[in-house]
Amino acid sequence: RKEVEQDPGPFNVPEGATVAFNCTYSNSASQSFFWYRQDCRKEPKLLMSVYSSGNEDGRFTAQLNRASQYISLLIRDSKLSDSATYLCVVNSDAGNMLTFGGGTRLMVKP
């Protein structure tokens, strides 16, 4: 079983749609959680950290369920520019080493 699992997609949605991604992690001792965005042939860029209480940044909402060991990302009012691969990332140790999920590809169409 992979440490961090995501549905690879692709998710094809029309502009304006709401889309949700889930991610599960296997290490119950994981401490920090993030969503990164990666555009084609580019490096990952931090989208948002995920906090236990859930957090929102504009059209993006992230939630963490420690009991079930899953993380979610909700994107409201999708834009064409949201098309990218979204990476669920977990920090499982006391250092800064990150474990990446395989990514979920989102394609927003006009």
Added chain:
Amino acid sequence: GAVVSQHPSRVICKSGTSVKIECRSLDFQATTMFWYRQFPKQSLMLMATSNEGSKATYEQGVEKDKFLINHASLTLSTLTVTSAHPEDSSFYICSGGWETQYFGPGTRLLVL
């Protein structure tokens, strides 16, 4: 966020040659940096942890004699792909940071 640079951004080399990739933290000091590799349509895979002033820690299956890592200062880590072969062609990315990891723009290596 913090800034991490990489050089070169892309390189094409002949099989058997060595290629050095530099990763610099521009506005912070990093005692630890990470090197990743990403093949097409796959996720990032951690190759090694670069430790300033000491040996790098390699992930299982990554040959330390082939992928030489040097972290001689708090702002520079280098990855040298020795005797590169076509199967080493990939996207190499470094990261550094504290609570949050920031990624360099990546180096696209093509070995002919």
